[in-house]
Amino acid sequence: MNALITGASKGLGLGLCTVLAKRGDTVFAACRKASPELVALKVRVIEDVEVTSDEVIQQLREGIGKEAIDLVVCNAGINTSFNCDGIETLDLAAVNQEYQVNALGALRTVQAALPNLRQGSKIIFVSTTGNVLGRNPPRGGSYGYRMSKAGINTFGFLLAKELQPRGIAVRMISPGAVNTDLLRAIYATGRVSARAPEQSPDPVSAAQVMLSKIDELTLESTGSWVDETGKSWA
Numbered sequence: 380m381n382a383l384i385t386g387a388s389k390g391l392g393l394g395l396c397t398v399l400a401k402r403g404d405t406v407f408a409a410c411r412k413a414s415p416e417l418v419a420l421k422v423r424v425i426e427d428v429e430v431t432s433d434e435v436i437q438q439l440r441e442g443i444g445k446e447a448i449d450l451v452v453c454n455a456g457i458n459t460s461f462n463c464d465g466i467e468t469l470d471l472a473a474v475n476q477e478y479q480v481n482a483l484g485a486l487r488t489v490q491a492a493l494p495n496l497r498q499g500s501k502i503i504f505v506s507t508t509g510n511v512l513g514r515n516p517p518r519g520g521s522y523g524y525r526m527s528k529a530g531i532n533t534f535g536f537l538l539a540k541e542l543q544p545r546g547i548a549v550r551m552i553s554p555g556a557v558n559t560d561l562l563r564a565i566y567a568t569g570r571v572s573a574r575a576p577e578q579s580p581d582p583v584s585a586a587q588v589m590l591s592k593i594d595e596l597t598l599e600s601t602g603s604w605v606d607e608t609g610k611s612w613a
């Protein structure tokens with residue numbers, strides 16, 4: 380299988396590359412700058428992939444060339460609005476950046492990869508916990524992160540409808556809490572609702588669980604949202 384993973388330099392993206400490479404898949408690892416850990420995997424690295432730029436579409440296309448792609452994981456993501464909860468003090472530039480990376484970055488990645496997808500290919504969006512996006516979240520705030528992740532869910536639901544006739548399946552997967560830089564930064568602020576990083580799965584373990592949710596995806600279950608426990612939502 381040929382897989383394209385964004386945000387491959389560290390965290391969950393690096394975990395996905397690690398597991399895929401180990402099981403013999405060909406990995407196109409898209410990142411801004413390759414980390415030593417990523418280089419050590421000896422996968423096919425595509426560097427300078429800045430998902431906020433429209434030029435990324437051409438860069439990714441050049442990186443994957445004419446190879447058929449069986450799996451795209453739109454994983455690159457940021458959470459910078461966790462420490463500015465109040466609507467009056469909201470940093471709109473930070474919110475804009477979250478949209479650019481989390482929502483529009485995924486859209487650009489899909490546009491780039493689409494010519495290389497074929498019947499049986501899968502597109503995965505890394506979403507977040509359902510209860511923070513739903514109607515009655517446990518707490519307010521994190522506007523930019525949650526709104527951009529809600530946007531990615533909507534994108535996925537719509538894309539699933541459009542691509543089903545072409546035999547391409549789409550799924551949103553929440554990995555749950557994973558011990559990465561993203562979670563550690565939130566936890567460092569004293570945020571009580573975030574699970575402690577050291578009590579959360581490491582990125583490789585979380586990637587293994589995610590891949591089981593990817594492998595089970597079929598055209599019948601396209602457009603579904605699922606979390607790391609298998610629970611569906613929306």
Ligand SMILES: NC(=O)c1ccc[n+]([C@@H]2O[C@H](COP(=O)([O-])OP(=O)(O)OC[C@H]3O[C@@H](n4cnc5c(N)ncnc54)[C@H](OP(=O)(O)O)[C@@H]3O)[C@@H](O)[C@H]2O)c1
Pocket residue numbers: 385386387388389390391392410411412428429430431453454455456457458480505506507508553554555556557558559560561562
């Ligand atoms: N960790 C959790 O508990 C958790 C829970 C729910 C969902 N998620 C989701 O999981 C995904 C991966 O996050 P993570 O926890 O692994 O965080 P992470 O360790 O901070 O990794 C984030 C990745 O996204 C990349 N990225 C950020 N901005 C980018 C940009 N503008 N262009 C291209 N790449 C960019 C980073 O690249 P650089 O190294 O170049 O910055 C990095 O590779 C995100 O979508 C996140 O929302 C994580």
